Amino acid sequence: MKRLPVSVALLLVPLLLLSAWDVDLSLAAPGGIVSVVSHEGDELAGGAELRYQGRTLSASEAISTEESYIILLPIPCDLSGSLIELYVRDAGDALTSLEIPIAVREFIHEEIPLSIAMSELRQSDDPRKIEESRRMWELLGRFDPAASLAEEVLILPVGEARKSSSYGDRRLFIYTDGEKSRSLHYGIDYAVPVGTSVAAAAGGRVVLAAERMLTGFSIVLEHGPGIFSIYYHLDALAVEEGEFVEQGDILGTSGMTGLATGPHLHWELRINRIPVDPLLFTARPFVSSGTASSLNVDTDP
Template sequence: MNRRFFLRFIICFVCIILYAAAQVFAVEMIHFQEQTYSGSVTYNETAQPGDAVFVRLSLKFTGAVRKETLKNPAAVLQLFKGKEQAASAQFFFTNPQNRSAKTADMLAGIPLSTWLSGEETYSLKVIISTENAQKKEIMLPFSIQKKQFVSERIVLDARNTGIRKDASPERRAQIEKLNAILATITPQDVYTLKPFTIPVDSKRITSGFGDRRVFEYTDKKTSTSLHYGIDYGVSTGTPVHSCAEGKVVLAENRISTGWSVVIEHLPGLYSLYYHMDSLNVQEGQYVKQGEKLGLSGATGLATGPHLHWEIRLNMEAVNPEFFLKEFSF
């Protein structure tokens, strides 16, 4: 083995180790015991701004327990910034159609704003309620790491300037329709608990999640915004695949995002695919992970061919790369 080959081998090996490390969380599991049930919580104890925090709650009821207690366990996840509650989410059953008689397995997730500071103090609280037992509160240590986001300036031509400034009733109606979909949380809609996959056969990212953008119009005026997803630089006609199993809840041509697809995966968790050239799916259709949704393009507000991939949790945009890991434990 010559020296050059050996160095290449070492570099590749290190890259593989670093990539594998990036795909796992710092996972914490806490066990507890009550009079009528025992359980555990599993969660990612650290995250970055723009990520999410997910908590899996497992309960096992013991002894003589009334049927009402088994039917109606409920739990809430709360995020605290210092002593102030910053966000909350209701737990949902991971197997709502086939629940065990004396166990309950639940999951909840909270999106973390890209504006959160790694210098603040954070914590989580899980509140468990059952019919005949006092509420159980579990405090969980949690921290947010520092992260720097990229800033970019995008010069728009006349067509894209017009789209960006479009205030027509049609565009407003499209925005309201999408917001209504993303605000929908249906506890029974549990389609997958598996890690997501990248929707195109390319890892060439042209714009990252959370980029701070300044748009310059043809009249030299500007506006600012955040980039809510990841842009993959792929040519028009590249197959686009579903990142996970779910239900297509939107498939249409929109003014700002062109041919677009939205898929529901979990209660309040959706994936979005923008600027496509054509679609292979329709609203109401169930898709498997990796199923073809259509072809990439440059429709809507786009400066060139690409796929914009976005994830929304409880309406808020979160980093899609977070869901490439075992986020549901």
């Protein structure tokens, strides 16, 4: 097995082209992605695989374009300042290992006192809540190779509204019985009045439009294989499951349904189930034309 040490890994990334692979580290930061590209479909179809964070990804989890096959590897928000190891096995069974340093990113810490009703809702073991969580996890794990890939950069669903919470915030919930629990905030909250129009951040298919216990009226859009945007706590829904929407189409209006301490929109982006920072993709598309020529792991989103 070829192994690229940390000290030289960045310089040698383009050498992965020898086995028909290229690696884009321009968003190698918490909430970002590492893109692995095969410029030869036969190489990927012949048995190439990636091992990443204990997972094995194969050709069945690659996005196909006219010129290449791309696997998007999302970086969770709790990997700040760490290393991930990427293995690429080509069709000839040659294994290349690459250590990727993940940029340091600072996150906000906040305490959120909850009312009696919100405490009960969050602490409840209600079977409906458990089933809704299971179904959402199943939905976000779906990878449909036939799903149409959104090629545009994302737009903000409520324009330049004020953010009340950011991606990756470290939260401490304080319940009325004195108990506390910690969680990570996987999206962005926008403080907007009830009734504010919410637009589709990109074109896609509506795969969920329903009321849920914790997130209230909720919408999930599929923007490509394994890529989903999420809109929570709406006051009303204007689309139905199965519909295709264009970027900017109105999905509904904002509200404070479900577990919400005030009127706001929660906007979230998931790639292969992992929550990533949607703001990173307002500047570049999911699949970028730049690869190893634009390496910059020091990017601080």
